[in-house]
Amino acid sequence: MNERPDRSPITSPRSERVRKVAALAGRSARRKQGRFRVEGPQSVRSLLEHRPDLAREVHLTERAATDHPELLDLARDAGVLVSTVDEQILRALVREPAAGAPDGAAADGSGAAGALVTPQGVVAIGDLPAEDPAAAASALEALPADRAVTVVILHEVRDPGNVGTLIRTADAAGADLVLLTRTSADPYSPKAVRASVGSLFHLPVLTGAVIEDVLEQLSGSAITAAATSGYASSELFDVELPPRIAWILGNEARGLDEATLAAAPLTVRIPLAGHAESLNVHTAATVCLFETLRRRRAGA
């Protein structure tokens, strides 16, 4: 993982280096190479600004270099290799695998469809953070003890677009930490990275958490695990929310499993006023996280 980057120019869209970057659409290639891919000026800027420690290479067109000179400055400050490539090579770097690939190539959404077609002139490569339950535990442990905190736990959220959008919304609502259990989609898949629009680099996002361990750790801490359920007796807007809270979000189709739901000390129902039978996981998360933010601000 720490070999020096190849500083020779990329001259062919069919070169081995280009194929390795394109392969980063797949989880197994990301693990094998220890790398992930970031596309588009906004996301690359976030990577270079907020997580320069992860950044390794930036590839961009002459046009993108002219349009976004700040990327060159940020890359230089971060000591990151910058290479200028032509449009054809740039497109080859983000070539999508055939539909049905493990990351759900056909299942993306979140309005990111444009990004499937063009990376807007810039692609970055970063070091893939390890999937590490111990790192998740340490990150929880390290949260400040003397103020309000909001943690978001994604458990079995399978769609990479949803994972990215949830990270973006968690960021916007001021979450301090996002943990993903092993059975969630990888936030470092290109689809999730695109959907997070840079938020992946704005707050600590840790993968590989084990839900039972996280719940046990929370129960011994002063952070209350909270979940939504259509069968909960209390409504979100009526219940007192603890200032230190960890929202656990579950699978798109099935929600949270019963054991996890039973282990959460706080379960709330989101009021549904019309005839809708349910909310999707992202809508439910948005309501809970912005209500948490509203209370936090009202209390400040």
Added chain:
Amino acid sequence: MNERPDRSPITSPRSERVRKVAALAGRSARRKQGRFRVEGPQSVRSLLEHRPDLAREVHLTERAATDHPELLDLARDAGVLVSTVDEQILRALVREPAAGAPDGAAADGSGAAGALVTPQGVVAIGDLPAEDPAAAASALEALPADRAVTVVILHEVRDPGNVGTLIRTADAAGADLVLLTRTSADPYSPKAVRASVGSLFHLPVLTGAVIEDVLEQLSGSAITAAATSGYASSELFDVELPPRIAWILGNEARGLDEATLAAAPLTVRIPLAGHAESLNVHTAATVCLFETLRRRRAGA
């Protein structure tokens, strides 16, 4: 549009009738035929329960008929033709056109990817409501004058999955009416219908509205047009929300155009607590609509 349905059994997946239903994925075919398509037991049940006046035909497999006997009862009560078809014909009814079709076949999302593959044994055909600015005006006019109302206006929301999800969220938050301007995606596209998960039939949803006319009508009514803007001086959580409110939601990439924003008497900023630069249109709508619901319930 009012010819009697063909009651003969469908015997081939390549028949003209099957091809006409499959073609309903395209907006021009929907307009030409005056029909739209609904897939899956939950959405078909909502159509038959809430808008039996629109329902014309239900096609389902033997298996689906056994698993969902209530659909047969509802169809009989609605006087709707029911035909039993084999799985091969059912799949042919929902065959997707090639990617790049006008409805954005490759751009769907919202966790509805499974529905692209299987309609879960049931497909219904309905009469397509006309795109009619006068109907939109009448629906606004007809809202009760003596209580709180929430209207949602979608202006230039281009992704059918977003349109469907926004209708679902509007329903869940108790909206009384959804209006779509001509430049929004069609809520009767299969992708939008799937993403709305039945909510399309739970509340009045009218297409073909003209934004200038709607704004003028609102300004003469006791319903306040409201919009979000990152530059608004008031924050959503601090500002007084009128009990009769119409939230105007704009394009995914560009937001609302300046003229529309300037014409809205109320603009609010959604507080962003982290480093996220913006929210997507659905997240912003969720925050505004559920805050509206929370205030409404707190005031009751």
